[in-house]
Amino acid sequence: MKFMFPTVIEVGERFKDCLIDVVQQNDELEIKDAGFETLSTTLSYCLYELALNPEIQEKARQVIQDAFEKHGMFTYEMMLGMPYIDHILQETLRMYPPLSNLNRKTMNDYQVPGSNHVIRKGLMVMIPIFAIQRDSQYYPDPESSIQTVSMRKK
Ligand code: HEM
Structure with missing residues (x-):
């Protein structure tokens, strides 16, 4: 029997239908902004990186095909069983975080551990996600593409 593998567009369409259901059931929440932009930006950058790295793309495709053959359909367990895909998505999010800062x-007053610095109660604090995730102090060779995917330890 020939194994049927859905195209990226078919999977995207199914996921879009799922998200629309969630949005319609949660009218008053800001899920539309929170869920659509973040996800579409991440998937766009992920596909861009895969286009730049055909070997990784081929391996990722094989991993997904094998998982489909094993599970027969998209399931939560199937997603959990693909650490290679997880690495690719994590690396995409590291390089291109859809939210570059958190505010x-x-x-309360907060003493920064290991220093005399105190952040006073009521101050606004900006957490620079993009800068942290591109800092060589935390990520060796931070500007490299997902090619380093297998090098980064989880
Ligand atoms: C790659 C995809 C996504 C990324 C990178 C992402 C990122 C984030 C981040 C960083 C926050 C925290 C913002 C803050 O506290 O200032 C957040 C909050 C939130 N996200 Fe996402 N998100 C993603 C997908 C989604 C999806 C698919 C949904 C819904 C269907 C969603 C719904 C929400 C909601 C409701 C919050 C607010 C939670 C709260 O304040 O308690 N997000 N997201």
């Missing part, structure tokens, strides 16, 4: 307001 928080301090509720």
Whole structure:
């Protein structure tokens, strides 16, 4: 029996239908902004990186095909069983975080561990996600593409 593998567009269409259901059931939440832009940006950059790295693309395709053959359909368990795909998505999110900064307001005075610096209650704090994730102090060779996917330890 020939194994039927859905195209990226078919999978995208199914996922879009799922998201629309969620949005329609949660009218008052900001899920539309939170869920659509972040996800579409991530998937676009992921496909861009895969286009730049055909060997990784081929291996990723094989991993998904094998998982489909094993499970017969998209399931949560199937997703959990593909660490290679997980690495690719994590690396995409590291390189291209859809939200480049997070903003928080301090509720109490906070002493930064290992320093005399105190962040006073009521101050706005910006957490620079993009800068942290491109910092060689934390990620060796941070500007490299997902080629390093197998090098980064989880
Ligand atoms: C790759 C995809 C996504 C990324 C990178 C992402 C990223 C984030 C980040 C960083 C926050 C925290 C913002 C903050 O606290 O300032 C957040 C919050 C949130 N996200 Fe996502 N998100 C993604 C997908 C989704 C999807 C698919 C949905 C819904 C279907 C969603 C719904 C939400 C909601 C409702 C919040 C607010 C949660 C709260 O404040 O308690 N996100 N997201």
